[in-house]
Amino acid sequence: MSLSRGRHRAREIALQLLYSLDLRPDQKVEEALELFPFEEGEEGNIVQYASSLVRGVWAVRAEIDNEIRRHVVGWRPERMVAVDLAAVRLALYEGVIARLVPLPVAISEAVDLAKKYGTEHSGRFVNGVLGRIVRALELEESVGAGEGQDPRRG
Template sequence: MSRSFLPQKRRRAREIALQILYSLDVREGLEPDEAISLFPFKDEEPSVTSYAIKLIKGTWANKENIDMLIRTYITGWRPERMVVVDLVAIRLALYEGWIEKSVPMAVAISEAVELAKHFGTEDSGRFVNGVLGRIVRSLQEESSGDNDSEG
């Protein structure tokens, strides 16, 4: 029975992670541990809190690498020019699905699109989906190209 609640708990953890990562992005000098300590976790289940913290710390630690992926595969959209909510949703999906591989990439993209629709602009869902789709296709093409040359 608890298994059926897992997607909802993970979604809640992603919502929290998005909010805290957003604050880290817009408040210069704010560190992850400080931002986490400011969030009112008292009403959250421990599994939600721990997954949110894992996402926050992992995404933030890999921020430069993720932004480099965005710069490499998306022409005309530098990370610093993106709507912050969209950028954070993209970073979160790339961390969770591509770097950490804690969920399938399709799930990470779907969740990022939902977060962007909920917290972003009218166009955020489509934008996030398009950016992630292009990056993932490019990464998969490179990976399969690497495998072809090894044979």
Template sequence: MGGKKLDQREIEAFLEELFVEPEAAAENGAEAESGEAGADEEIGVSRVPLAAYRRSCERACSVRGALAEIDALIGTYSTEWKTERMSLVDRTIIRLALYEAVIAKKVPVGVALSEAVLLAKEYGSDDSPRFVNGVLSRIVKGLSLL
């Protein structure tokens, strides 16, 4: 019923491709670098296999294409925290979970929330797991999905 679970390297590559590189480049006034690697090569600092990187890029494009809808959901239900005020990691995790569970309906809502909290524990601040869970819970309850 749920989608394929990502391994840790895929998650790292996906998060970086999705928002970290483009937003960091925008903040520095530079464009994100792009390059091509051969079919058997590995790329990136974490040595992500090219096939996993390509899947991550496809997901990133899908999420980016739905950002207006995702951010509208966040804005509607997260009245105290606008996306611009959220940390980059928290914002990215929330956007990914909403895309997977609400927009694309690729994974069950409960699974998306659980995986988002795990990602927040791994990559966010000490407050991230509670914050991510709170924002996502408010949204899915508001949409009557739980």
């Protein structure tokens, strides 16, 4: 299996696991990973990447959810469809926080997963939420980069 197809499969697994963890807050990440019905013969690198995504997202989900609250008016994470929230968290972790892949790849993958597993509106919704957050973060970064510079220097 190619690297991109393998990573796509790993993201699918991660989305499903994140979804299940959201629905069962009493379940631990390691328990969810242990109980997940991986396909027989699933390649080790796919399972490994999916597991690292789930652990990473789950460890920083409060930080991700705070970014959603800060930048997306009217959509608290608690009100989002669980699949959409999992896709947004996954993209922000993989593309912004851990920088495992280029941001456009993370967003495209999240939109594809939301379309496949969410509602008929999930793809557009996830794209809109991620677009708003990413634009806000880029603006904050560019403003922050300008601070401390000598205004006399061009």
